[in-house]
Amino acid sequence: MPFTPFHWGPGSMIGLVFFKIFDFTTLIIASVIIDVEPLSILIFNLDYPLHGFFHSFLGGSVIAIFISIAMYFLKTDVNRLMRFFKLEQDSSFKKIVWTSFFGVYLHILLDSPLYSDMKPFYPLTINPFYGLFTPEQIYLFSGLSFFIAVLVYLARLLMPHTR
Numbered sequence: 001m002p003f004t005p006f007h008w009g010p011g012s013m014i015g016l017v018f019f020k021i022f023d024f025t026t027l028i029i030a031s032v033i034i035d036v037e038p039l040s041i042l043i044f045n046l047d048y049p050l051h052g053f054f055h056s057f058l059g060g061s062v063i064a065i066f067i068s069i070a071m072y073f074l075k076t077d078v079n080r081l082m083r084f085f086k087l088e089q090d091s092s093f094k095k096i097v098w099t100s101f102f103g104v105y106l107h108i109l110l111d112s113p114l115y116s117d118m119k120p121f122y123p124l125t126i127n128p129f130y131g132l133f134t135p136e137q138i139y140l141f142s143g144l145s146f147f148i149a150v151l152v153y154l155a156r157l158l159m160p161h162t163r
Contacts, residue, residue, distance in 0.1 A: 005032075006110075006138075006139060006143070007031045007032045007106075007110060008028060008032060009143060009145035009147075009149065010141070010142055010145040011027050011028050011031030011032070011103055011106065013146070014027065014102075014106070014145075015027040015028065016149050016152040017152055019089070019156075022095070022099045023075075023091040023095050024082070024087055024089060025071070025078050025087075026067065026068075026091070026096050026099040026103065029067060029071070030064060030067050030100045030103025030106075030107070031106055032107070034054050034055060034060060034104060034108070037051070037052060037053075037054040037055060038050040038051060038055075050115070051111060051115045051117050051118040052117075055107075055108060055111060055118050055119075056108070056118075056119055056121065056122035057105065057108060057120055057121065057122075058123075060104040060105060060107070060108050061104070064097075064101045064104045065100075067103075067104070068100040072093050072096050075096070108120050109129070110138060112129035113129045113130060113131060113132040113138060114130075114133075116130055
């Protein structure tokens with residue numbers, strides 16, 4: 001799913017349902033940032049697989065580390081912004097790291113069944129997830145997840161005790 005909002009569905013749903021476990025903003029960013037790779041390849045017309053190194057658990061781990069560090073240093077500013085949406089959180093570095101890895105790996109797991117060029121276990125060249133689900137199933141899951149996320153968010157706004 002090159003640079004698609006579909007990844008926001010599962011990330012948002014999981015982040016809102018398990019708000020106390022995850023850093024919501026980090027999860028949203030981590031679940032979509034990997035698609036900068038295929039976007040860059042498309043924009044610059046690079047001779048490289050659309051779903052290359054960063055669409056592997058090894059490459060994704062590198063990205064998760066950078067996201068963790070950035071989000072930790074930006075957490076005060078991000079929290080100020082999230083306060084407007086009633087989604088402020090006081091997250092520890094440990095929570096941000098856990099969330100970064102979860103979001104990146106979630107992205108990889110959602111894309112792996114769809115794309116034959118993905119090598120999630122790089123340097124191994126296998127993709128045991130390819131074809132496990134149809135694109136329609138992944139898109140339906142992602143769309144339903146976003147719908148559920150909206151409902152959970154509205155419930156959080158209307159019932160303050162759920163925060």
